[in-house]
Amino acid sequence: MPRTMFEKIWDAHVVRDEPGEVPMLYIDRHLTHEATSPQAFAGLRARKLPVHRPDSVVAVIDHNVPTVPGRRLIDVVDDQSVMCIETMEENARDFGVKLLDMNDADQGIVHVVGPELGLSLPGMTVVCGDSHTSTHGALGIFAVGIGTSEVEHVLATQCLLQQKPRTMNIVVDGVLAPGVTAKDIALAVIRKLGTDVGTHHVIEFSGSAVRSLTIEGRMTLCNMAIEAGARAGMVAPDDVTIEYVRGRRFAPSGELFELAAAQWKQLASDPGARFDAEHHLDVGELVPQVTWGTNPGMVADVTGTVPDPAAESDPATRAGLEQALEYMGLEPGQRIQDVGVDTVFIGSCTNSRLEDLRIAAGFAAGKRVAEGVRAIVVPGSMNVRRQAEEEGLADIFREAGFEWREAGCSMCIAMNGDRLAPGERCASTSNRNFEGRQGRGGRTHLVSPGTAAATAVAGRFADVRDL
Numbered sequence: 270m271p272r273t274m275f276e277k278i279w280d281a282h283v284v285r286d287e288p289g290e291v292p293m294l295y296i297d298r299h300l301t302h303e304a305t306s307p308q309a310f311a312g313l314r315a316r317k318l319p320v321h322r323p324d325s326v327v328a329v330i331d332h333n334v335p336t337v338p339g340r341r342l343i344d345v346v347d348d349q350s351v352m353c354i355e356t357m358e359e360n361a362r363d364f365g366v367k368l369l370d371m372n373d374a375d376q377g378i379v380h381v382v383g384p385e386l387g388l389s390l391p392g393m394t395v396v397c398g399d400s401h402t403s404t405h406g407a408l409g410i411f412a413v414g415i416g417t418s419e420v421e422h423v424l425a426t427q428c429l430l431q432q433k434p435r436t437m438n439i440v441v442d443g444v445l446a447p448g449v450t451a452k453d454i455a456l457a458v459i460r461k462l463g464t465d466v467g468t469h470h471v472i473e474f475s476g477s478a479v480r481s482l483t484i485e486g487r488m489t490l491c492n493m494a495i496e497a498g499a500r501a502g503m504v505a506p507d508d509v510t511i512e513y514v515r516g517r518r519f520a521p522s523g524e525l526f527e528l529a530a531a532q533w534k535q536l537a538s539d540p541g542a543r544f545d546a547e548h549h550l551d552v553g554e555l556v557p558q559v560t561w562g563t564n565p566g567m568v569a570d571v572t573g574t575v576p577d578p579a580a581e582s583d584p585a586t587r588a589g590l591e592q593a594l595e596y597m598g599l600e601p602g603q604r605i606q607d608v609g610v611d612t613v614f615i616g617s618c619t620n621s622r623l624e625d626l627r628i629a630a631g632f633a634a635g636k637r638v639a640e641g642v643r644a645i646v647v648p649g650s651m652n653v654r655r656q657a658e659e660e661g662l663a664d665i666f667r668e669a670g671f672e673w674r675e676a677g678c679s680m681c682i683a684m685n686g687d688r689l690a691p692g693e694r695c696a697s698t699s700n701r702n703f704e705g706r707q708g709r710g711g712r713t714h715l716v717s718p719g720t721a722a723a724t725a726v727a728g729r730f731a732d733v734r735d736l
């Protein structure tokens with residue numbers, strides 16, 4: 270029977286699947302970070318259990334770290350964060366797990382570091398106590414976010430109990446206009462299909478528009494599968510994937526790599542494989558997207574306007590729109606390009622890879638950040654940071670008046686000192702725009718890196734196609 274990519278990876282990892290029981294999956298790679306692992310390791314200590322396969326586990330410090338240049342432990346903003354970081358260091362030491370500590374040359378956001386170092390490879394099962402683990406799916410991986418008690422379970426047994434998700438194929442066709450990127454596709458998908466379309470599903474992204482994306486772009490798309498409600502997102506490995514993985518530090522090399530690559534190419538869904546659900550989208554006419562509300566499905570064209578709740582006949586929907594506009598401080602019918610921002614954040618596991626920074630730098634080169642706007646660029650990893658410095662991107666940003674930071678989650682999540690003040694409005698390349706996500710009372714608009722940089726220069730939402 271023809272199988273989907275997800276089914277092939279699932280079948281290769283099922284350890285036990287008995288009627289009436291939750292299936293058990295073998296896990297190849299376990300990534301972990303300081304925010305969701307302390308209780309899991311504490312559980313192991315309490316039960317006097319070792320980590321079953323320490324060489325499969327890599328710990329990263331990313332959520333709670335300050336990103337100020339030259340950061341030290343004293344820069345960590347609160348006691349809770351200090352405790353998370355110190356506990357991670359102690360657990361990694363005691364349990365024999367590799368740690369990319371705050372000042373490690375490879376430190377960065379776990380979902381940027383995993384693919385970058387070749388820790389996540391096609392065909393694997395990858396888990397992390399973090400919802401955006403889906404990002405790794407861009408390489409053809411079943412990568413799933415798990416809860417802290419599951420982190421403990423995987424540490425102890427290398428296995429995960431997992432209800433088999435349903436499969437969904439989202440076919441994205443068409444040729445993107447210049448300046449329109451994977452982030453715009455992701456926002457357009459959620460805008461069209463909603464924030465819960467993916468519930469209980471693994472989404473495979475396919476179609477000509479997806480095939481033409483770089484691995485970085487595919488990661489952006491898979492990263493945001495979570496905001497469409499999915500368990501995971503995936504893209505089938507192809508030649509682009511294989512060239513991306515080749516030469517990565519922890520990837521196989523030489524003959525072993527060729528053998529692995531031949532297998533990875535077999536992972537693509539078979540012709541005629543059946544998905545439980547399928548959706549189609551054409552992005553030939555897609556324009557840059559900007560969220561105006563408080564969930565990632567509240568999206569407008571950059572050339573569009575803020576919606577008018579009065580036009581909504583359903584009272585509940587109308588009330589939801591009114592509440593979002595109230596929180597966001599926006600007026601119905603306001604033109605998106607008339608909305609001014611206070612802050613621009615370029616970073617997060619959605620959009621902080623080298624390609625993202627190159628695109629953003631393209632709109633910053635020779636320009637100045639608008640008067641009164643604070644703009645920060647936070648590379649996804651220290652490797653990205655170094656490469657960006659070598660390429661001159663850091664200088665472009667600094668000369669344009671952007672702050673150039675150390676790697677971490679930063680202002681994507683207000684738990685490390687980088688945050689919005691109440692009422693501040695931010696164009697952000699991250700993935701979540703819930704109330705308070707970037708700081709209490711902060712107003713988040715999700716955009717692509719190009720739109721973010723162009724907006725920093727204009728001081729209001731800008732259409733990159735005009736530049």
Ligand SMILES: CC(C)[C@H](C(=O)O)[C@@H](O)C(=O)O
Pocket residue numbers: 304305332398399400401414682
């Ligand atoms: C802190 C962590 C549990 C959380 C997640 O799981 O996604 C964070 O990374 C986020 O993006 O909200």
Ligand code: SF4
Pocket residue numbers: 332378380399401617618619677678679681682699700
């Ligand atoms: S960058 Fe944001 S979305 Fe990504 S792992 Fe960190 S907090 Fe979560």
